[in-house]
Amino acid sequence: MSDKNYDIIVIGAGCGGLSAAVCAAKEGKKVLLLERHNAPGGFVSSFVRGRFEFDISLQQLCGFSQDAEHGELRQLFDKLNITNKIEWVKIPEAYRLISKSADGSEIDAIMPYGIEEYIDAMEYYVPGSKKSMKKLFELADEIEKGFNFIAETNGSTTLKEKRRFNKENENFVRTAPYSVNEVLNALEVPLKAREIFNAHWMHFGIDCDRMSFVHYANTINFLIKYGSSIPKNRSNAITMALLGEFEDNGGEARFNSHVMRILFNDGKASGVILKSGEKIECNHIICTCSPTTAYAKMMKKSDIPVTAVKRTNARNYGARGACVYIGLNRSPEELGIEDYLVYITDSADTASQYTLMKLIDTNNAIKAICLNIANPDCSPSGTTILCLSTFYTDNCWANIPPEGYFDEKDLLAARLIAAYEQKTGVTIHNNIEELEVATPVTFARYTGTPQGTVYGYLGDDWDSLLPRVMTEATDCDTKGLRFCGGWGAQLTGVDAAVVTGRNAAFATIADIDEERSINNE
Amino acid sequence: MSNRIIVRSPVKDVRNFTNIPEMRKGVIKEAPETPLNANNAVNSIANFLHPPTQFLKVKQVAEISKDTRAYILEPDTAHGTAKLAYFRPGQSISVILEIGSAIVTRAFTICSSPTRSLDDEYVIIVKKKPDGFASDFILNTWRKGTQISASAPFGEFYYQALRDSKKIIGISDNYGISPFLSMAEAIADGSLNLDLTLIFAARKQNEAIMSERLNELAEKSAHFKVVYVFSDEHVFKCERGFVTKSLIEKYATSSKFSIFVSGTQTLYNRVVPQIAELKLENKYIRFAANGKIENPASLPDFPKDAIDKTFLCKVVHNGKNIATVPCKATETLLTSLERDGVKVPSHCSSGECGFCRSKVIKGNVFIPDGVDSRRLADSSYGVIHPCCSYPMSDLTIVIS
Numbered sequence: 040m041s042d043k044n045y046d047i048i049v050i051g052a053g054c055g056g057l058s059a060a061v062c063a064a065k066e067g068k069k070v071l072l073l074e075r076h077n078a079p080g081g082f083v084s085s086f087v088r089g090r091f092e093f094d095i096s097l098q099q100l101c102g103f104s105q106d107a108e109h110g111e112l113r114q115l116f117d118k119l120n121i122t123n124k125i126e127w128v129k130i131p132e133a134y135r136l137i138s139k140s141a142d143g144s145e146i147d148a149i150m151p152y153g154i155e156e157y158i159d160a161m162e163y164y165v166p167g168s169k170k171s172m173k174k175l176f177e178l179a180d181e182i183e184k185g186f187n188f189i190a191e192t193n194g195s196t197t198l199k200e201k202r203r204f205n206k207e208n209e210n211f212v213r214t215a216p217y218s219v220n221e222v223l224n225a226l227e228v229p230l231k232a233r234e235i236f237n238a239h240w241m242h243f244g245i246d247c248d249r250m251s252f253v254h255y256a257n258t259i260n261f262l263i264k265y266g267s268s269i270p271k272n273r274s275n276a277i278t279m280a281l282l283g284e285f286e287d288n289g290g291e292a293r294f295n296s297h298v299m300r301i302l303f304n305d306g307k308a309s310g311v312i313l314k315s316g317e318k319i320e321c322n323h324i325i326c327t328c329s330p331t332t333a334y335a336k337m338m339k340k341s342d343i344p345v346t347a348v349k350r351t352n353a354r355n356y357g358a359r360g361a362c363v364y365i366g367l368n369r370s371p372e373e374l375g376i377e378d379y380l381v382y383i384t385d386s387a388d389t390a391s392q393y394t395l396m397k398l399i400d401t402n403n404a405i406k407a408i409c410l411n412i413a414n415p416d417c418s419p420s421g422t423t424i425l426c427l428s429t430f431y432t433d434n435c436w437a438n439i440p441p442e443g444y445f446d447e448k449d450l451l452a453a454r455l456i457a458a459y460e461q462k463t464g465v466t467i468h469n470n471i472e473e474l475e476v477a478t479p480v481t482f483a484r485y486t487g488t489p490q491g492t493v494y495g496y497l498g499d500d501w502d503s504l505l506p507r508v509m510t511e512a513t514d515c516d517t518k519g520l521r522f523c524g525g526w527g528a529q530l531t532g533v534d535a536a537v538v539t540g541r542n543a544a545f546a547t548i549a550d551i552d553e554e555r556s557i558n559n560e
Numbered sequence: 561m562s563n564r565i566i567v568r569s570p571v572k573d574v575r576n577f578t579n580i581p582e583m584r585k586g587v588i589k590e591a592p593e594t595p596l597n598a599n600n601a602v603n604s605i606a607n608f609l610h611p612p613t614q615f616l617k618v619k620q621v622a623e624i625s626k627d628t629r630a631y632i633l634e635p636d637t638a639h640g641t642a643k644l645a646y647f648r649p650g651q652s653i654s655v656i657l658e659i660g661s662a663i664v665t666r667a668f669t670i671c672s673s674p675t676r677s678l679d680d681e682y683v684i685i686v687k688k689k690p691d692g693f694a695s696d697f698i699l700n701t702w703r704k705g706t707q708i709s710a711s712a713p714f715g716e717f718y719y720q721a722l723r724d725s726k727k728i729i730g731i732s733d734n735y736g737i738s739p740f741l742s743m744a745e746a747i748a749d750g751s752l753n754l755d756l757t758l759i760f761a762a763r764k765q766n767e768a769i770m771s772e773r774l775n776e777l778a779e780k781s782a783h784f785k786v787v788y789v790f791s792d793e794h795v796f797k798c799e800r801g802f803v804t805k806s807l808i809e810k811y812a813t814s815s816k817f818s819i820f821v822s823g824t825q826t827l828y829n830r831v832v833p834q835i836a837e838l839k840l841e842n843k844y845i846r847f848a849a850n851g852k853i854e855n856p857a858s859l860p861d862f863p864k865d866a867i868d869k870t871f872l873c874k875v876v877h878n879g880k881n882i883a884t885v886p887c888k889a890t891e892t893l894l895t896s897l898e899r900d901g902v903k904v905p906s907h908c909s910s911g912e913c914g915f916c917r918s919k920v921i922k923g924n925v926f927i928p929d930g931v932d933s934r935r936l937a938d939s940s941y942g943v944i945h946p947c948c949s950y951p952m953s954d955l956t957i958v959i960s
Contacts, residue, residue, distance in 0.1 A: 077905065077917050077960050087933045088716065178565060205574070210565045216576035217567050225567045275937035283941060291879050294960035295905060335598035345593060353591035368843050437601030441608045442646050442678060452722055471723045472843035484606035491602045506584040513585070
């Protein structure tokens with residue numbers, strides 16, 4: 040047993056866990072942060088091969104800028120005192136989409152930041168799209184206001200407030216129940232413009248026939264309006280800054296500390312047991328691993344409420360990730376790489392593409408990021424960092440025999456490199472100096488995530504952002520145990536993780552205060 | 561406010577919004593109560609390939625030479641390891657050794673083929689090193705039945721078809737032969753598809769370990785060749801002298817080839833200038849991680865005034881000061897801590913894998929050029945890899 044009394048134990052030092060830990064520590068709580076890996080970050084981390092340092096998963100912080108205070112992430116980073124501890128670089132353009140339209144024509148569109156510029160570019164690629172695109176972005180602004188209202192009231196509103204909300208955010212209300220494509224249809228956005236607008240769907244892991252319109256439109260609006268940034272020294276700069284702030288505020292972090300059990304006493308969380316056998320008592324736990332893992336592996340059956348079992352059974356896993364990290368021995372100019380982010384898909388119809396991504400053999404979808412375009416000094420002069428990532432919409436990596444795994448990994452890399460070369464016309468295969476491949480198995484290994492899932496639970500229509508946020512209170516059915524991070528209420532992304540981390544910290548602090556006031560009575 | 565947007569109908573749209581919470585609760589209500597299961601194939605594969613610990617047993621010991629033995633290792637099923645983790649030829653395992661009051665971790669490259677691991681066997685070769693604390697211990701104490709705690713296979717010294725040339729010139733000495741043996745075994749059993757020509761440098765013919773097996777494999781496969789270079793004697797059909805640029809060129813049958821080097825620092829110091837003269841692109845040259853630097857004080861950038869000094873290193877773990885250890889400036893922090901019995905996580909001892917990742921909260925260390933594979937942000941937050949860091953003052957470090 041430990042000789043210290045902790046107010047809160049946080050399991051997992053990914054962005055969600057770090058955020059929860061810092062927020063609670065800054066409020067004066069005694070916090071122990073436990074991480075099974077030997078470094079912080081979870082998915083938001085990096086690794087070194089030869090002369091290259093690769094970011095594992097960070098693509099961009101949407102809407103984040105050092106120059107302007109937009110959005111919850113920036114506000115939270117300011118509050119946590121880390122914005123200025125990190126050197127940031129801006130992403131120069133939004134994205135390029137190379138794909139095939141459902142009407143049979145080829146798509147190759149480079150989309151800029153700035154709403155006007157974006158709408159103009161769309162008009163260039165899809166003549167006649169301007170009017171509907173304008174309407175779409177106006178609607179997106181209303182949606183932003185709606186989300187701000189929800190964030191400010193934290194979902195718990197009185198009936199009067201609800202009425203006011205419904206009245207003031209009429210178009211938010213009217214479009215919130217529907218999928219991206221259903222609303223884009225209603226707005227009469229032309230097919231091809233819809234396809235170009237939907238290119239970011241890969242970042243969410245669910246096709247636009249099912250993805251929540253308000254969630255997607257809000258994110259894209261934010262991204263196009265404000266641009267995006269990344270840390271110059273890779274995402275590890277974010278996690279190290281968060282960890283430093285946590286420790287400066289009296290927090291204790293332990294690495295190589297794998298939590299095996301979450302203990303309950305009388306229906307309330309009472310502590311954890313580590314792999315080393317050490318037992319640490321604590322009545323408040325914030326967990327960043329999947330609820331599925333926590334319930335099935337870390338808790339006694341009798342400690343799991345029936346509602347939690349049913350909710351978990353109702354949910355599906357989101358996308359399982361894979362990425363080929365390539366260090367090239369030529370500069371982007373020499374190779375002819377001009378874009379930071381290119382989405383390459385066989386079909387711009389997201390539902391068809393989603394189906395193709397169920398199997399290893401039919402999945403040629405790529406999200407290609409060339410870090411040097413945004414961050415020219417990220418690798419030695421005359422070299423390039425290129426990451427080709429994809430994801431799987433089914434559990435197809437489960438069928439690989441372990442002894443065939445390395446071959447399958449190499450095949451995946453070969454397939455994505457060939458598809459990238461064919462679709463972009465850029466030749467890279469003669470210049471590969473370092474190459475590393477992460478598959479769903481790799482992600483399962485490092486983070487313990489079920490099936491190598493990288494996007495938490497699937498944001499299906501009934502389980503998308505808004506339904507989750509509107510029922511958040513009833514989702515917390517284990518006393519003293521809250522969840523945050525990529526498996527939390529706001530789906531995935533650094534912003535979602537840190538926001539849910541903060542929410543979990545404040546909700547837990549409220550739990551502690553409530554307990555104290557009861558005990559004092 | 562802009563115009564009202566109608567998606568399905570004015571009434572339905574609002575009703576559907578109001579119903580969102582109930583809709584979600586409804587789906588959950590309909591879900592089954594089947595017990596949850598987080599075990600699945602992908603996580604099982606991950607665990608099979610990368611178990612946190614492999615519990616092994618010595619199955620057999622084979623005498624290779626008077627100071628070299630091969631150990632055949634098998635899973636120690638009684639301790640919970642049912643199958644050996646599969647690996648890539650060239651990868652290593654680290655073993656944890658308790659030697660008196662010291663706890664040391666040493667990496668050994670598996671010299672057998674991955675195919676053999678499917679039949680529950682890894683082979684590692686242990687050769688006595690001058691002042692070899694760990695090699696002496698293993699040679700003196702490991703026998704049939706000895707239980708070993710080992711890591712999963714790790715390391716980056718393997719053939720990667722998309723990166724390397726399919727024709728590889730391997731350069732090795734007696735201490736670096738294991739990865740090439742594993743590759744040659746795998747080429748011979750058909751599980752590895754490449755052409756390997758190994759240039760094996762030794763002083764004399766009778767000192768080149770495992771040469772019989774290498775010759776057998778070369779006979780068995782057209783894709784593996786071995787060339788011996790003896791510095792101290794003439795041997796029929798073998799080269800005399802050292803590994804030079806012209807020797808490499810002589811055996812590189814095509815203009816496109818990759819060079820893989822594995823061995824001691826002495827070999828590396830000798831071949832680096834020779835390889836440089838070949839003017840190959842960086843991507844075609846790969847060195848195996850070969851443990852700690854043999855004589856760090858001789859490095860040009862090593863702070864000369866610290867050479868004879870010993871400092872005190874306070875070690876913090878889980879928020880507690882667990883030891884204060886005297887550390888010589890010319891020894892890695894890891895070596896000093898291990899000798900003192902401090903259990904530090906580590907694998908490669910070469911600065912590459914980052915498993916020993918620790919944080920300096922007071923004091924300075926010297927990290928030689930070229931071994932520092934720390935991440936950018938880690939470096940700026942005082943993170944070090946103790947396996948390649950030398951104390952330059954009294955220190956306080958936090959280990960995980």
